[in-house]
Amino acid sequence: MFDLLVLVIRRDLVLAMRRRADVLTTLIFFVMVVSLFPLGVGPEMDMLRKMAAGVLWVAALLSSMLSLGRLFSADYLDGTLEQMMLAPQSLSMLVLGKMTAHWMVSGLPLVMLAPVLGLQFDMPVRELGVLVAGLLLGTPILSMLGAIGAALTLGLRGGGVLLSLLVLPLCIPVLIFGTGAVEAVSSGLPIASHLSLLGALLVLSLVFTPWVTAQALRISME
């Protein structure tokens, strides 16, 4: 069963490496959105420092939406998805593999870039650390929730916009706890509760979203 997981992750990573433009657009979008805020709001350090976590989180949310459309659509169009559904192993496992690969390609680079961008907002090191920890827990949830939407809107015209409308509301708790943790550390409060809630959401998504996505894919393939 884990062989399949490794196979799917490796395949998707190889494909992503050969289609680097797709990966880079997501990253560049993230950097651009975050960089636009200081330009638009003005160079007031206090204000920028305050809004930094929110801006980074929202930008991460939006750029992860950007790459979701491609999660299943390429496989759907060339028939690979049909073959995946006929694999004599659990489709949920396969979906989990695709989610993981998607996160490694579109979520993990954001997490690694976030501290650099945070410096633009003059975030203190302690806050940067919490931001990264939050993103590390939160971005996989975004990939997993997004996969449900991507599976449901598979093959629809204009599915991309619909996908964002479906998925963004579901991501609100992640956004709240993620930014909440940074806010807590800046005002000297304990952060454990926020991060544990994010962790709980992550575990919950790990358990349920692959199965739900698999069911949604079966419906979309009919």
Add this chain to the structure above:
Amino acid sequence: MLEVSNLACTRGDHRLFSGLNFTLNPGQIMQVQGANGSGKTSLLRTLCGFIAPDEGDIVWRGEHIRELDEDYYAELLYLGHLNAIKDELSALENLRVSAGLSGVELEEKDAMIALRRMGLRGRELLPTKVLSQGQRRRVALARLLVSDARLWILDEPLTALDVGAVALVQELIAEHLARQGMVIFTTHQPLQVAGMEMRSLLLS
């Protein structure tokens, strides 16, 4: 082995077929015939379990395919209209990945042998986007060589193939039938399998 009884399928408001019955036993081959839009592909996709039938049962080794699920898929090989190959991967990588998905660990050496038999010598390592339509079909058909599935469901396997490749597919099917395999296929081209009685199912 494969028993279909009273099968009915509807797409949209249109009833494609109903009251369909047939049995396929080891070593048998069946061609599904019919005009464009008569439901050949829908029938094949129903047999694969992609589409839930409106009525009727599909039974494999005495059990419903819905209940068998993964056990059924382990014995099934489906080749659809789409080749299920990735443009960015080479023929070799494509074959190894699709074998892996169907649960077969394929050594590089065996994959090379299969691709060469499909007439792709010298093109094993090229990204498939530079291959012609017929060569891509050959890459997809190479799965027939490396699979140990009992039941082959082939939807238009001969599209884009030249005369040599058609002969090769006939040879592969004959070998599969000789191993007590089963084949259901659709085609608009004539396909003869030596020494086998071809059954046909006409959808209208």
